[in-house]
Amino acid sequence: DIQLTQFPSFLSASVGDRVTITCRASQGISSYLAWYQQKPGKAPELLIYAASTLQSGVPSRFSGSGSGAEYTLTINSLQPEDFATYYCQQLKIYPHVFGPGTRLEI
Amino acid sequence: QLLQSGGRLVQPGGSLRLSCAASGFTSSDYAMSWVRQAPGKGLAWVSSLLSGSGGDTYYADSVKGRFTISRDTSKNTLYLQVNSLRAEDTAVYYCAKSKYGSGMPYGLDVWGQGTTVTVSS
Numbered sequence: 001d002i003q004l005t006q007f008p009s010f011l012s013a014s015v016g017d018r019v020t021i022t023c024r025a026s027q028g029i030s031s032y033l034a035w036y037q038q039k040p041g042k043a044p045e046l047l048i049y050a051a052s053t054l055q056s057g058v059p060s061r062f063s064g065s066g067s068g069a070e071y072t073l074t075i076n077s078l079q080p081e082d083f084a085t086y087y088c089q090q091l092k093i094y095p096h097v098f099g100p101g102t103r104l105e106i
Numbered sequence: 107q108l109l110q111s112g113g114r115l116v117q118p119g120g121s122l123r124l125s126c127a128a129s130g131f132t133s134s135d136y137a138m139s140w141v142r143q144a145p146g147k148g149l150a151w152v153s154s155l156l157s158g159s160g161g162d163t164y165y166a167d168s169v170k171g172r173f174t175i176s177r178d179t180s181k182n183t184l185y186l187q188v189n190s191l192r193a194e195d196t197a198v199y200y201c202a203k204s205k206y207g208s209g210m211p212y213g214l215d216v217w218g219q220g221t222t223v224t225v226s227s
Contacts, residue, residue: 043218044214044217045217046213050212087148089149095164096151096154096164098141098149099148100148101149
């Protein structure tokens with residue numbers, strides 16, 4: 001099975017900041033990677049798929065990049081509504097595991 | 107677009123059937139998945155059912171042999187039969203629709219609201 005690690009696990013930032021979250025797979029996953037945002041008590045929302053493609057309706061301050069086994073989610077100019085937990089998920093092979101999450105707080 | 111039901115308090119060793127009714131699209135045209143989240147923990151993929159009448163099924167090792175994913179096309183509804191429940195199965199269970207492009211799985215783009223399963227005596 002492919003394992004995913006995310007870092008940092010916790011991130012403190014301010015409105016207007018630029019932050020980067022990294023997701024590392026135990027083997028190359030050929031950009032079969034998605035990023036999700038989850039707010040407390042809510043279902044996750046798809047932000048980015050295929051490592052770098054923005055899901056429809058997601059603000060352009062979110063971006064994704066990476067290849068092979070390492071991927072990043074960048075949020076430019078943090079807004080108050082961006083403070084949430086972020087998860088990566090690999091979709092190259094089953095099981096389609098999620099990373100452990102990064103909690104982004106003010 | 108995905109309306110879930112079926113979660114409740116159940117004793118260890120018990121069974122439940124979770125339901126996920128789709129609207130606005132035909133769920134059998136898409137791969138569908140279940141994801142769970144234990145209290146205070148992260149997301150955990152549970153199971154997936156690929157599209158089509160004979161869609162392949164996949165399970166996390168932790169639920170293999172105890173959980174069964176299925177669909178009723180006439181009701182446009184996805185199910186998760188959960189048997190031999192353990193305390194560690196306590197979680198919010200989400201169903202979700204897969205997004206595909208060029209035959210490539212892109213992620214889960216439509217999610218249900220979640221249904222809570224609590225396993226306790």
